[in-house]
Amino acid sequence: MVGDSSEQWLNEAITKGYIDFCEYNKFTFIKEIGKGGFGTVARYKWKGADLDVALKCLKVDKELSEKIIQDFIQEV
Numbered sequence: 001m002v003g004d005s006s007e008q009w010l011n012e013a014i015t016k017g018y019i020d021f022c023e024y025n026k027f028t029f030i031k032e033i034g035k036g037g038f039g040t041v042a043r044y045k046w047k048g049a050d051l052d053v054a055l056k057c058l059k060v061d062k063e064l065s066e067k068i069i070q071d072f073i074q075e076v
């Protein structure tokens with residue numbers, strides 16, 4: 001399946017502590033602030049922390065290839 005090895009890579013990176021994983025429901029949408037090559041960027045309130053953050057969302061559709069996911073991971 002497309003994305004399997006990337007998903008594996010992400011899970012490993014999280015387990016090893018290279019990147020932090022946060023549940024999406026910990027954030028409250030405020031407004032969209034931009035669009036990039038991978039999808040939209042929006043301002044969110046991080047619940048529990050008195051902090052506004054920018055979240056970049058990877059646009060997922062049937063055209064999504066392993067290469068796109070790898071490019072996104074590279075950017076992360």
Ligand SMILES: Nc1ncnc2c1ncn2[C@@H]1O[C@H](COP(=O)(O)OP(=O)(O)OP(=O)(O)O)[C@@H](O)[C@H]1O
Nearest residue numbers: 033034035036037038039040041042053054056075
């Ligand atoms: N951390 C951030 N804080 C505030 N605004 C941001 C932040 N990151 C991105 N943006 C806004 O979202 C827009 C899109 O950002 P994004 O990084 O997705 O695209 P890009 O760097 O222009 O292109 P690409 O996705 O191809 O690298 C930016 O032009 C900017 O306006």
